[in-house]
Amino acid sequence: MSLPASPWGAWATGLRVRPSGEACSAARALEEMGVSAVWMTGGTGDPFRRIAALLEATSTVTVATGILSIWELTPAELAARLAALPAQGRSRFLLGLGVSHQQLVDHRTPGRYERPLTRMREFLDELDRTQAPGSRRQERVLAALGPKMLDLAATRATGAHPYLTTPAHTRAARSRHGDAFLAPTQMALLLPDPGRARQAARRYLAPYLAQPNYRNSWLRQGFTPADLDNGGSDRLVDALVAWGDPAQVVRRAGAHLEAGADHVCVQLLDPEGSWSDHAIPLDAWRELAGALTT
Template identity: 40%
Template sequence: MTDRADASGFTERAGQVGVWLPPTVLDATAAYVLVREVARIDALGYGSVWTGERLVGAEAFARHGQLLASSRRLVVGTGIANLWARVPEAMRGGAVTLAAAYPGRFVLGIGTSTPNVVERIGATYDRPLARMRAYLERMDAVEGPPDATCPRVLAALGPKMLELAAELTDGAHPFLTPVEHTAFARTVLGPDKLLIPHQTVVLTDDRDAARAAIRATYGPLLELATDSPYVANLRRLGYQSDDSERVLDALFGYGDTAAITDRVQQHLDAGADHVLIQPFAAGLTEIVDQLEELRSALLA
């Protein structure tokens, strides 16, 4: 389904900076507002737009078809399409349908999600690495006429999932990770695979207010006493249970446009091909307003 020429074309088309939009925000946005704001992102010059799949909101390929139809040049990526939502044949079918309709503009990101999300639909979250390998191999075993191609990346955090991404896909799309993880992921992936990290940013000069807002939204997810892939990743990188402020400062970029641009550049210097920024705001219009404010610095 993928080839390296196709994956290399991603960076040529999308450049170095794209946008990640929270699915909760998109699900709460009227369709006409979504179309208008995605068109604004397109006009601002960002290279890509990505969003996730919650299993209780919009279906990934329907949503990403909407994003593609709302823009003229943006690359659109699933960040991620959840393997629990569909069998491998359906995942492949959805991807090749969008790849054929929008040549060069679609990227398939696949992930195993987190236990709390999977358990909400009555499934059992177990053996994510083995499950992902079997899933990818079954996708690639589909017989039929030649399909349209698109890059395929994994939501990979740990070394074994990153190794699987290097073996069977075009790269990785890590979510909620610090800059040191980008350097680690590049080492594991090698030089020729795509690395597309996510970076939440808070456009403010008030660091304390930024930390308070982040804790209110992400606090339960980042408690180092909990068991989640994000917490396991932080522990691997050396973060301890009493490092709450250090964790916030590592995962979230806040400050003025210069500080946020510097954080994006740190990811690029660490080996990222393309960095997805997620402005911290409650509504889609507010997110795009921040993207407009950041545009001249980020896309210079």
């Protein structure tokens, strides 16, 4: 079964974009700390060499893409990559698919990003026809924020992997979709000082504040246009990024579990870094891991 075996996972862009040796070493360390899944961004291009390396470097954790853009590989190409994974490793792989962002997709091919919900349906139709191992409904999740994509995630995948959402969003998704698998991501900082924490959080949130799909999602979640300006209000920052000591961070992330999540993908941030650094702060993870198991 490719679904994570326990409520806590680790989400890190560095697992995809840092040098392979460093990423694999980090994945092994996270596995030893007790997380049940390591989630790597799909990034741009074909991620399957890195997926195979992470599966080889670990033995028990689920390795998941959060997410692989449907614009990067055709369904036939994806089916071939899945079939090429060793069977033992494939049983620990969870395919996360998403429609990405218009800015990223159109940057290389202007005008390509259109009808994302329809395109996702078509992509899943084509992928289903391949009958590729590792591509079945119960072996994939969809990045979903709005109600229509959440509906699709519940009917055409095993569930949803929302990003930059609140426990209230998790609660609404759970009430809408019954027993569908739900694995939101929670950004977090081990910083108890509010000023420093919010300053660091804004560095990581900056790229997302310019993306229409996230802005629209936050407005649906009850934030105002003013909350989204000037680096984000304290209200928005505090709602999206859990900060404090390890116990405080676990309580904040655990609010998603209380709201109905099956699994929380903790994206632990480097207090001195920014989004573009793609650091995997293992020392902070070791500090947090003890609180996750108590």
